[in-house]
Amino acid sequence: MNRKYAPAAAATTGSREDPLVEVRELKKYFPLTKGLVFRRTMALIKAVDAVSFSIGKGETVGLVGESGCGKTTTGLCILNLERPTEGAVFYEGVNLSALSQHQLIPWRRRIQVIFQDPYSSLNPRMKVGEIIADPIRVHRLIADARQLRERVADLLNVCGLPVKMAERYPHELSGGQRQRVGIARALSTHPEFIVCDEAVSALDVSIQAQIINLLEDLREEFHLTYLFISHDLSVVRHLCHRIVVMYLGKMMEMAETDALFNSPLHPYTQVLLASIPVPDPEVEAKRDYSRVQGEIPSPINPPGGCVFHPRCPIAVKSCYSQVPSFREIIPGHWAACSEV
Amino acid sequence: MELTKLSSLFEVEDLRTQFFTPTGIVKAVDGISYTVDEGETVAIVGESGCGKSVSALSILGLIPEPAGKIAGGSIRFMGTDLLKLSDEEIRRMRGRQFAMIFQEPMTSLNPVLTIGRQIRETLQTHLGLSREQAMQRAEELLGMVGIADAGGRLKQYPHQLSGGMRQRVMIAMALSCEPELIIADEPTTALDVTIQAQILELMKDLTHRFDVALIIITHNLGVVARYADRVNVMYAGKFVEMGTALQIYHGPKHPYTLGLLRSVPRLDHPRSERLIPIVGQPPDLTRLGNGCTYEPRCSFRVSRCAAEFPPMQNIGDGHFSACWQYKEVDQTTRDRS
Numbered sequence: 001m002n003r004k005y006a007p008a009a010a011a012t013t014g015s016r017e018d019p020l021v022e023v024r025e026l027k028k029y030f031p032l033t034k035g036l037v038f039r040r041t042m043a044l045i046k047a048v049d050a051v052s053f054s055i056g057k058g059e060t061v062g063l064v065g066e067s068g069c070g071k072t073t074t075g076l077c078i079l080n081l082e083r084p085t086e087g088a089v090f091y092e093g094v095n096l097s098a099l100s101q102h103q104l105i106p107w108r109r110r111i112q113v114i115f116q117d118p119y120s121s122l123n124p125r126m127k128v129g130e131i132i133a134d135p136i137r138v139h140r141l142i143a144d145a146r147q148l149r150e151r152v153a154d155l156l157n158v159c160g161l162p163v164k165m166a167e168r169y170p171h172e173l174s175g176g177q178r179q180r181v182g183i184a185r186a187l188s189t190h191p192e193f194i195v196c197d198e199a200v201s202a203l204d205v206s207i208q209a210q211i212i213n214l215l216e217d218l219r220e221e222f223h224l225t226y227l228f229i230s231h232d233l234s235v236v237r238h239l240c241h242r243i244v245v246m247y248l249g250k251m252m253e254m255a256e257t258d259a260l261f262n263s264p265l266h267p268y269t270q271v272l273l274a275s276i277p278v279p280d281p282e283v284e285a286k287r288d289y290s291r292v293q294g295e296i297p298s299p300i301n302p303p304g305g306c307v308f309h310p311r312c313p314i315a316v317k318s319c320y321s322q323v324p325s326f327r328e329i330i331p332g333h334w335a336a337c338s339e340v
Numbered sequence: 341m342e343l344t345k346l347s348s349l350f351e352v353e354d355l356r357t358q359f360f361t362p363t364g365i366v367k368a369v370d371g372i373s374y375t376v377d378e379g380e381t382v383a384i385v386g387e388s389g390c391g392k393s394v395s396a397l398s399i400l401g402l403i404p405e406p407a408g409k410i411a412g413g414s415i416r417f418m419g420t421d422l423l424k425l426s427d428e429e430i431r432r433m434r435g436r437q438f439a440m441i442f443q444e445p446m447t448s449l450n451p452v453l454t455i456g457r458q459i460r461e462t463l464q465t466h467l468g469l470s471r472e473q474a475m476q477r478a479e480e481l482l483g484m485v486g487i488a489d490a491g492g493r494l495k496q497y498p499h500q501l502s503g504g505m506r507q508r509v510m511i512a513m514a515l516s517c518e519p520e521l522i523i524a525d526e527p528t529t530a531l532d533v534t535i536q537a538q539i540l541e542l543m544k545d546l547t548h549r550f551d552v553a554l555i556i557i558t559h560n561l562g563v564v565a566r567y568a569d570r571v572n573v574m575y576a577g578k579f580v581e582m583g584t585a586l587q588i589y590h591g592p593k594h595p596y597t598l599g600l601l602r603s604v605p606r607l608d609h610p611r612s613e614r615l616i617p618i619v620g621q622p623p624d625l626t627r628l629g630n631g632c633t634y635e636p637r638c639s640f641r642v643s644r645c646a647a648e649f650p651p652m653q654n655i656g657d658g659h660f661s662a663c664w665q666y667k668e669v670d671q672t673t674r675d676r677s
């Protein structure tokens with residue numbers, strides 16, 4: 001296999017030989033159209049542009065970046081809720097992107113998702129119990145009604161909710177409780193792999209910590225593998241084994257969590273880490289925010305060469321025209337920067 | 341009262357704002373008192389629903405009636421009680437002497453008017469400038485908040501600007517009449533982290549340059565550590581702890597503050613094994629008892645806590661805590677460090 005396309009395999013113990021999920025040269029372009037009758041494609045938005053990484057069994061990989069970097073689209077492609085323009089997503093070596101919707105059904109049981117917004121991702125007309133039982137019914141996992149009720153009660157219990165919550169509607173619940181319902185629903189089909197898309201971002205810090213701990217406990221108990229998509233680097237650092245940093249559809253850096261935070265190689269990662277405030281006035285008083293400059297360019301018209309060059313503190317002439325290759329700089333530590 | 345000094349620019353005393361709902365009276369703000377001195381930055385920190393935004397709207401006279409009303413207290417701005425003013429009088433002060441920066445600049449800017457028109461209008465109304473003078477001043481203001489090609493941007497509409505750019509416009513508008521006080525409600529919550537850093541630095545820089553006092557309302561403890569001179573921690577409509585940033589972050593004296601600080605993963609700390617969340621959920625503001633509002637979630641609680649709400653106690657050096665057990669909280673913090 002081409003080494004460039006399978007960077008993650010070398011990184012983590014346990015995933016060396018057979019990654020559970022492998023994203024290979026994934027591209028997702030959205031056409032920007034004009035005209036009502038004669039639709040013309042004016043431009044392509046390269047939401048995800050040649051992204052490759054893999055996730056080992058039991059591993060939690062973080063996908064981080066600012067808005068518009070393509071992290072959510074990457075997640076949707078892995079879930080097959082979006083079809084990739086090019087490239088493929090492999091699950092246990094099977095190319096999911098080549099399967100039909102019907103063929104995907106058994107895989108959908110094994111791959112689940114937790115969304116950011118616990119308000120819009122639960123059907124307001126269904127009771128909590130029905131919401132959690134729905135995937136079980138769809139996949140015909142439990143036929144007996146009493147067993148199903150027991151399973152729902154069990155799931156509520158695992159997620160820290162009282163069993164009587166099954167009779168309530170989502171609007172009667174707080175944000176944290178709704179997120180727990182979302183997690184219970186994701187667990188209902190005994191999945192192996194869960195994509196958490198900003199799963200704790202909408203929650204208050206006191207509740208956020210509860211949900212983070214719950215996700216950790218579940219990972220342990222059910223041997224889950226997570227793809228944790230978030231813009232919050234502190235949370236990602238806490239939860240993930242390995243991290244992929246994206247910017248404007250491209251991968252900027254990938255490394256084990258400690259390596260990424262202790263010695264970030266890519267200037268974007270450095271800028272990103274330098275912009276995160278720390279709740280300590282003494283630490284903050286000494287910080288220098290002057291390196292953090294410029295706005296995120298529009299993905300409709302991204303900069304040529306390295307997409308980060310307009311904001312990069314160490315950009316050289318070649319960065320304006322040449323796209324840097326994503327290369328392994330230290331074993332297990334990858335970056336797309338010619339100046340590292 | 342010992343909380344207030346005579347020389348303060350801005351004094352809120354025992355402010356109570358209530359909303360009337362079918363399920364009962366929501367005491368969104370329930371007796372908060374604080375002061376802001378000239379040029380000072382004061383933070384109000386709390387989680388959703390704690391009443392921090394309502395406290396800001398109360399100052400601006402923007403509480404919708406009859407759904408809600410200010411049930412008591414006083415808000416003195418340079419000696420004048422804002423609650424005694426007519427709508428017309430307060431409208432004249434709003435924008436001129438105190439201005440507001442909201443969280444979501446897309447909804448607080450008018451989408452059908454150009455940026456230039458919106459800044460110009462403020463200047464013409466409050467300062468009586470001519471159209472040309474106002475336009476020129478608007479261009480200067482945009483340059484000052486770091487917008488390149490200010491002249492061109494003035495002709496654009498809010499949707500043509502990025503989120504960070506819109507927030508810069510909001511800051512320019514807030515500063516346009518050189519107010520004495522700016523109230524910023526979650527000014528960077530909707531922004532990406534690299535943009536947030538720039539906007540916060542800009543606000544710090546400009547408030548120092550113009551000697552404007554700033555009340556910054558946020559849920560993010562990290563955001564205010566660098567910028568706030570003093571921090572007020574709010575929970576369920578009340579302040580539970582007040583002090584300088586150093587006092588609050590390094591020696592919290594209220595279990596809620598301690599809980600907030602412990603529940604966030606921090607980049608400057610080693611990757612800890614486990615977060616310590618605050619158990620339970622915030623209370624229903626329509627059903628508050630006599631006791632401490634934090635008591636059901638508190639790990640320091642004693643029998644007294646459920647019976648009487650602890651008053652704000654002066655611990656010294658301008659540090660206040662509304663907790664019967666503040667000495668135990670302090671001891672825990674010391675033991676840990």
